[in-house]
Amino acid sequence: MQITITLYVSICLTYGFISELFAKEFRSNVLHFAFGISKSHVLFNERLANVLSENGYNVHIVFAPVAPGVDLPDFRNNKNVEVIKINFTTTDIFLTLGKQWQKNIFKKDSVRNIFAVGRMFQKLLIDSCKILSKSSALKQQIETIQYDVLLTYCLDICPLAFGWKGKIPKTICISPSTVIFESVASIVGTPIRPSFIPNGGSAYSDKMTFFDRLCNSLLSFLMLMYPQLPISAHKIEENIFKTVHGNDYKSIKELNSNIAGMLINGEASLEFPRPLLPTVIYLGDLLPPKSSQLSTEWQHVVEAENAGIILFSFGSVINANFIPWEIKKELLDAFSRFPNYTIVCKLSVDESHKYHLPPNVKLFNWIPQRELLDHPKLKLFITHGGYNSLLETAKVGVPMITIPLFGDQMSNALRAERKKLSLVINKLEITSENLEKKMKILLEDKTYFDRAKQFAGFIHDKPLSNADMLIRYMDITIRRQKIIKSAVLNLNTIQEFNLDSVILATSAFLVLLSLVR
DSSP states (O other): OHHHHHHHHHHHHHHHHHHHHHHHHSOEEEEEEEEOSOHHHHHHHHHHHHHHHHTTEEEEEEEEOOSTTOOOOOOTTOTTEEEEEOOOOOHHHIIIIIHHHHHHTTSOOOHHHHHHHHHHHHHHHHHHHHHHHTOHHHHHHHHHSOOSEEEEOTTOSHHHHHHHHTTOSOEEEEESSSOOOHHHHHHHTOOOOTTTSOOTTSSOOSSOOHHHHHHHHHHHHHHHHGGGSTTSHHHHHHHHHHHHHGGGOOOHHHHHTTEEEEEESSOGGGSOOOOOOTTEEEOOOOSOOOOOOOOHHHHHHHTSSSSEEEEEEOTTTSOGGGSOHHHHHHHHHHHTTOTTEEEEEESOGGGGGGSOOOTTEEEESOOOHHHHHTSTTEEEEEEOOOHHHHHHHHHHTOOEEEOOOSTTHHHHHHHHHHTTSEEEOOGGGOOHHHHHHHHHHHHHOHHHHHHHHHHHHHHHOOSSOHHHHHHHHHHHHHHOSSOOOOGGGGOOHHHHTTHHHHHHHHHHHHHHHHHHO
16 A cells, blocks of 8 residues: 555656656747836836746747836846847937926826827837837747747737737737726727726726716727827838838738737726726736845834834836926925924935925935835825836835826826725825825824725735736636637627617607607
């Protein structure tokens, strides 16, 4: 009997060893397009690549450093990750349009400013596509390696064309923010319902008035139709590939046919509820939970005798030098009214001589945000509402004041407010009185702190970690022979919303009504 058990155990161990050996030998190959638009976007792509490579995937990242100062980390010690960096110079764009945008960020949003930002990012996409299409290194890579799956932002069709050229059987869209733009939702097959799904760039929640629904519907329609216009990045990039590849180039619709799903850098419990396909999943934070260790310098800051720590940061995109002096003055004035708290601010230290700095306020050019948020003495975070900041704060259970500045930040702020995790301040209403009032509410009303801790428990209460869910999703998607597609992809707008049925029923009713009369 003992010999039988020993033999059985030996067979199991041998099988496990061989399985592991084969798993390492026959890894799936992933071609991963990452654009360095911002540090938060790059951070998401870095974590994605690390999790995949640690779980048996060969990840080849095509990286275009679109924004200056934004770069991927060194993967030299990770033999399963290879970076193909595309030489891309954007200095002129960011010195002109970028500087103009930074100066206007604290002003009232105007149509002109919105178009300027859109024009800047469209130019970046088109210029990067031109460079990618001429890259001999990338061409050689896709011709010599058979990739199993393509990971890319589906807002940009340029990587999809490379997927077609490399005969990559499946594409998975990735969204570095929680927003699913209408043009992407339409190609993935996710239902678009502007009556209760707010546009990502809007200031609406999922509870809208009639006028809100009207405006949101118009905005969603414009976002959906824009890629079809000749001036859109989609059409211009399509012409670029037609020039390079001639008549062999497929249409955008054919390129989209390989899309098998979508990965969203978001936490489902933080979102406005919406219908999703089973092939669309929220990843949440991919970093495993761990005890955060602050450096000695930062330990001296947080362990000083005080009632707690308050953290202030407008993120990595906003240049602190462009924050108007009037706003800085209002912020510092409000902070001075909380002398019992140490307030850590991410503001330019070089300008500290210009400030009348309260003794409880500490300025830093850079802060270890994640570690500070995880510190037990942290009581409040004043943030711009970027999604990474929102997610990191929600995970540790700290109340927030959100001051959204641009993009999806207003939508993020409304999500946090809806969950009772945050109070929102309009960027045009940043006054010391307004900020002091909100800070007092969150610091003195224990219900906000308790709610934040309770919500953090919801986020952590999952049967699988986010990393495990990603790997299972990737394994199943690659193994599955047939791509699951929603029938909505075969319907036009009239059919999808049953407008033909409504028109027919209304006409019939009116005819019957006229006959009765």
